[in-house]
Amino acid sequence: MLPSKTKWNFTYKQNEHDQEAPLVKGVSQLTGQLLEKRNIKNPEDVENFLNPSHNHLHDPFLMEGMALATSRVKLAIEQNEKILVYGDYDADGVSSTTVMIEALREAGATCEFYIPNRFTEGYGPNEAAFREAAASGYSLIITVDNGIAAVHEAEVAKEVGIDLIITDHHEVQNELPDAYVIIHPKTSPDYPFNELAGVGVAFKFAQALLNRLPEHLLDMVALGTIADLVPLTNENRALVHLGLKALSQSKRIGLNALKEICSIEGAIDEEMVGFSIGPRVNAVGRLQDASPAVDLFLTQDPEDATQLAGFINQVNQERQKIVSQIAKEAEEILLSGEQPLGEVIVVAKEGWNPGVLGIVASKLVRQFDRPAIVLAIDPEKEQAKGSARSIVAFDLFSNCMEIRDHFLHFGGHSQAAGMTLDVEGIDHLRSSLCLLAQQKLTDDDYQQILDIEMSVNIEDISLQQIDEINKLRPFGMGNPKPLFHIKETPKEVRLIGSQQNHLKMLFNRDKSKLDGIAFGMGDLYHQIAPSSELDVVGELSINEWNGRKSVQIMIKDMQVQKWQLFDLRGSKHLEKKLDFPHGEQTIAISFNGENRSPHDIPIIPVSELDSLNPKDVQRIVLLDMPKQLSQLSEVIQKLVPNNIYACYQVENSAYFTSLPTRDHFKWFYGMLIRRKSFHLVKDREKLAERKGWNVSMIDFISQVFFELGFVKMEDGLITIESSPSQKELTESLLYQERREQLYVEQTLYYSSYKELKGWLDEQRETVKEEVLNGL
Incomplete structure (x- = not known):
């Protein structure tokens, strides 16, 4: 099996x-x-x-606040106000920023973008950035792919005289920011679909602002939607379907430079975006400022595009190395017991790059089959910042919201989240989440599901x-x-x-x-x-x-649902041919005192079989053959192993010196009567040549006659007993052993794979029949 x-x-x-x-x-x-x-x-x-089409896209004005938001932007354009697009550092945020900037510029706005630094500012709006925007003359800020949790920052915006338009798609928390307007599918009861990505919301804003469908922006919509792992149903399906065509035919200079780096030609599908383009765009914001990614998509200069695409690819290669190193360190910490491996993994260390911890968390989820939070410790601030990924049965967002007081900052979805907390609260966070998992999950919930x-x-x-x-x-x-x-x-x-x-x-x-x-x-x-x-x-x-x-x-x-036979009969170099999985007990069986086994597998003599619990044995390695088939039958029926490895060899085989027939014995005995004596050492070679017999067969016949008392043997000279008792050949133990050895070899060694497996199947079936009959 x-x-x-x-x-x-x-x-x-x-x-x-x-x-x-x-x-x-x-x-x-x-x-x-x-x-x-x-x-x-x-x-x-x-x-x-x-056949998804434009007809499947919903009216952007069904989204609550859309009319007010577009009116405010048009007023800003009329009054020549400066607009700041406040983005995010992942692929969804980068594509959202690109969509919003291009739409605003096309509408005639004076605008720039700002993406916070993941390491110095963290996710979402922050007070310092808003105050700096006010000082720089911005009177309107539009967030894309962030802002729904920015309660304090919304108050700051009011204080400094900035109107704040929030466009976001992340989970709505207990309190909404007091912004000028919030555009969010999940706060819009009349909007037919609430699972848009951040770039999807930005695109709807662009559609409303321009009063037409901006098809030239669909390439960015496909990129952000696929990379953000939102459901590809309803409107998202239409947006991505149309967007993939736009990606394939895009004249966007920076995007085509990135496609060339990725060796992508012709039609683009969602896997190319998800595994080639998206990770490279994400990498920039994970390791440093994400602004070059937006610059790449906005540039009109081919030379700049080539340089930016090359730079982004280089950053992605560095990201891969960092992820690999951190994942290895996290695994060692957990397996060594340095930090507990509980129902929910919470692992933290100084020096880890916070930008890649979501990827590391995903690796840990796959490896250990449980939710994982990976945190980077900042010793100066005495804070830990990181990312979480989860299993299907454990909703990260809802469970973490139950213990919201553990975090300084928190946000995300059911399967992914980001957070910041005090270092002293790490152990408390772990124990709280493990307790919630114990209360809500069963053992089956931890196993990955296909x-x-x-x-x-x-x-x-x-x-x-x-x-x-x-x-x-x-x-x-x-x-x-x-x-x-x-x-x-x-x-x-x-x-x-x-x-x-x-x-x-x-x-x-x-x-x-x-x-x-x-x-x-x-x-x-x-x-x-x-x-x-x-x-x-x-x-x-x-x-x-x-x-x-x-x-x-x-x-x-x-x-493999049925038991397996691994046929290694007569094989040498077994160490190279055997590889056993960890966690499944494997034992070697010896019938004749064999004391060596491959990979130092524990050897169990047949006499100690009763000391084993059959449930603990999944695999048996047969080191030698039994004297009798019943011995192996007993092993199979006792242990009923899932996998059997036949690793035995044959020495002094009886198979090629076949068992003498009754006629062989009759002729030899008649010869002794005629000759009165026969000397094994001197005469057997001649007799073997004359009769075409094997020498060992002559020795065997002589030994059987001697055991039955038919002949005398002294110094190799055989003579007839004068009045022997009448006995059958089968009464000879030697004859019985040779016959059994021949049968054992024929069944276990010289049989085909199919024949051997069939015989072993019969032994297992005996166990089934006994169970069915209640024995």
Whole structure:
């Protein structure tokens, strides 16, 4: 057996729709099921989902405060007031800032942008920046992607004579700022969709201000929306669908320079944004001032664009190194017990870069399967600042709001948050969150979950089918990329990659072929036995190589549900061929006193079998063969292991010196009667050559006759007993042992893989029958 690393949630019952007719007209049965699972059933909904358009965008004036906000901006333009766009340092904030600046300038405003420094100012509005803006002659500040928690800063704005327009999408807290106007989907009961990203809200403002749809800004909308991981449903789906086309065709000089850095050509999809463009834009604000990212998207100078794109890429490379180092340090702190590894991880250290701690927290969540808060300690301020990421079952925002008094600053979403607190409160925060987790979560809640759309057969997977599934794009939160389950025995499993840390599989049934790629799962190579039926879960995709296309599944997890036999009979260098997972007890079984085992696995003599608890043993390594098959049967039926490693060899084999027949014994005895005597040392070679027998067979026949009292043996000379007792050959213990040895070797060593596994299956079935019969 091979357990899955995650919890598999089959969201679709395969027999619910056992019909040939498609569920949705115009698409295949499989795609129709995917649409139905998304509650998209009638023709109009299907058309809207598969073909998002401008018609699916909502009226920006349905958002509360929009009319007042646009009137105030138009007044500022008429009166030539200076407007400051106050942004944020992540990709959503950068794209929001770009959208707002371009819209304001297009409307004729005099404006500049300001993005606070993550390290010296922190997230969101701050008093010093507002006072400096007033001193610099700004009379109107528009926040983008921040501000909903800026209660104090709103008061400061009033005090210094600045009108504050807040545009934000983050969770609304207990008290709203007393701003000139707040534009926020979740404070707008008449707005049909409340899950816009910060850039989505900024875009709606731009649409209202310009009184038309600013399609040239959709590239930034797609970037910010995808990078901020908001649900790609409803209006967000339309915005990203249109925005990806705009990204692909964009004439924005800075964006194209960044695409060239990322080696992106042609059509852009959400994965390219999420894994290539977005992280690079985020990196600047994580390590320093994010302003160069906005400059990149606003510039009209090709030379500046090339330099800025190169700089941003360099910063991203540095970010990757810092993340790797901090993640390693955090792991060591937790595993060493230096800081507790509780139900909720709270790990802190001086010297960590606060800008990358969200990424580190995500890594810890995946590694330890629990919420994680990673904090950087500032010894001068005696404060800790950091980021949090969570598991599905634990809402970070709501749980942290229950203990809001622990924080100096706090904000975020259900799965991600940022906070600042006093250093002395770190332990209290950890214990409080762990207590909440103990009260609200079960053991199953901590295991990562894969939501599986459906099980498919490889013959149902084709290039055309995958193209049709891709019509459901863009994938993201609220519309996840479908995960499929396949049950099949791979024809081939091999290690790939420069470090041999990935798996490649080939599934083949009739004329259908499917490649499987499992990145980072090379450690499972030695845990998959040949001929094992695998359950794999992954994403279907198309691989294109040298102009040829083929179907493949990008494997996310796998398992083997049945017990496995690893056939290493007669193999040398077992150390290289055996690799056992941590946390699963493996023991070696010896029938004949073997005292060496690979990897120093503990050796258990058969005589001590009763000392073992079968539940504690998942794997057994058979070091040698038993004298009798019943001995191995007893081991199998006692332990019922999930995995058996046959590692034994044969010396002095009985298989190739076959058991003499009754005719062999009869002829030899007749020869003794005729000759009166026979000398083993002097005569057996001649007899073996004459009869075509093996010398060892002559020795064996002689020993059996001697044991039964048919002959005398003295110094190698054999003579007939004058009046022997009548006995059967089977009464000889030597004969019985040789016959059993031959049977043991034939069953356990010289059998095929299929034959050996079949025999072991029979022993396991005996246990099942006893359990079923109540024994």
